[in-house]
Amino acid sequence: MTPKLFPLVSADVALFSIGDGCLQVLLAQRGREPQKGFWALPGSVLNPDLDHSLEATARRALREKLSLDVPHLEQVKTFDGATRDPRGWSLSVLYCALLPRDQVQAVAVSRVEKVRWADADDFGDLAFDHAQLLQVARCALRERVKRHALPLHLLPHKFTLTQIQRVCEMVLRTGRQDDVQLDKGAFRRRFAHASDFVAVEGEFETGAQRPAQLYRIAAGFRF
C-alpha cells in the first residue's frame, strides 16, 4: 500500500486542435466529486507506482481516459496553493499538447469520460482553477507563435503553406471576433530559409485553383 498523497499532486493537459474553423481545446466532464459534473481539463492524480514523472502522469491521463497518445507534451506552468482544491493543499503541473484533428478520435472513442471540444477563447466555467490554467496555456501558445514558432502539430500530416498561415492566424486571435490577417508574402518569406518543414516533391493539394505544394514536418522538429 502506498502512502496517502499529501499534498495532492496532479498533471493536467491543455490539448489544442483545430476544428470548426477555430482553435479548440479538449474538455472532460468530471465523473466524481469534488466538482462532479463540471467541465475540466483532462488530467490525473499522480500515481507513484505507475508514473516515473509527472509528464508520465499526463500521458497516462490521456491514454486511460481518452485513448489518446500525443507526440509532444510541454510543461507550461505549475499551479499550487492551499485553497485551489477543496480537498486541501494541492499542486498541479499544467502541460500543453497539440494534435491535428484527424488524429483525435477521442470524442468518439472515450467511454470513460464525457468529453467535448470547446472554443479555446470561449469555454465557459470550469472546475477548480482550470479556467485560469487554460487561459495561461492559451496565452503561452499565442506567445510562441508570435515569436515565429510554428504550431505544425496542429496540422495534418501533409499541409500547404496557406494552411499553416490560417492556423497561425487562428492561434494569434485573441477572441472569436478578432480578425488577425497575416500578409501572405511576408509569411512565406519567413520560411524561405527555415527548415521546420520540407516540400513533398510532386505532391499537391488540388482544387478549383492552381495546385498548392504539400509539405510535411521536418525530422527533428519540436513544438
Add this chain to the structure above:
Amino acid sequence: MTPKLFPLVSADVALFSIGDGCLQVLLAQRGREPQKGFWALPGSVLNPDLDHSLEATARRALREKLSLDVPHLEQVKTFDGATRDPRGWSLSVLYCALLPRDQVQAVAVSRVEKVRWADADDFGDLAFDHAQLLQVARCALRERVKRHALPLHLLPHKFTLTQIQRVCEMVLRTGRQDDVQLDKGAFRRRFAHASDFVAVEGEFETGAQRPAQLYRIAAGFRF
C-alpha cells in the same frame, strides 16, 4: 500534527547577482542528510501550515536561511520524478530571483547555512539535480535578455546606461571566456522610446571621463 509529505514537495531558488565582474548565483551548503555538505540551490520543503503557496515557501526559505527578501520571484520550471531525490518521489518548483549585490548581505548575515557566490556558468557539482535546475534558470534568464527584456533588478538603485549594457552582456555570455559585445549606439537606441527606466534629473556618475546620466527603475517595472 500534519500528515507526512508524500511526495516530497519543495521550492528552490536560483538567486542571481552581479559580482567579480560576472553573473553569479547564490549557493547554500546542505546542513543535513541526504547529500549533507554538498552545495545546492537555497530552498525549502513545503510546510502546508506556514505556506499558502509554493512561492511563499520559496520566500520563506530565503527569509529563514538567508535573512533575505526579494522583490520579484518568478517560476521557471518544475522538476519531478521518482529518482531525483534518494528519499523517494519528489517534486521541486524552481524559482528565479534577481538582486543587486548591494542589497545582499546574505553571505555575511547568514548563520544558519554556509553560503557562497558561484559563477553562474561554472558552479561545479551540486546536490541532487540542482546543476540541471541552475542551468535551466541560467538559460531562461539569457533568453529573456535576448528577447530585449532588461534585468534591471541586477543593478543598484541608480545606474548608468553603460552599466545596464555591461550587465546585459554578462547575462548573454555563455561561458567565462565568451566575449559578448553589444553595440553602444544600437543598445541605447532601443530605449529611446522605452519606459522601463527614467533619468534622475541632475544626477550623474562621475569619473575620469564625461559624467554619465544616472537612471532608476520606472514605477511598475517587472523583471
Add this chain to the structure above:
DNA sequence: TAAATAGTGTCTATCAGACAATATCGT
C-alpha cells in the same frame, strides 16, 4: 594635452508590411 568614457550621428543591409503581378488549376 592625453586618456577615458559618455553620448550622438551616419551608412547600409536586412526585414516586415503592403500590394501588385503572374501562374495554374476547375468550371
Add this chain to the structure above:
DNA sequence: ACGATATTGTCTGATAGACACTATTTA
C-alpha cells in the same frame, strides 16, 4: 474565358549592426 487561389516580385519604411564623430571630465 472566368473565378479562385498559389506563388513570386516590388516598393517602402523601420530597424539593427558597424563604426565614426563629438562632448566632457580627470590626470
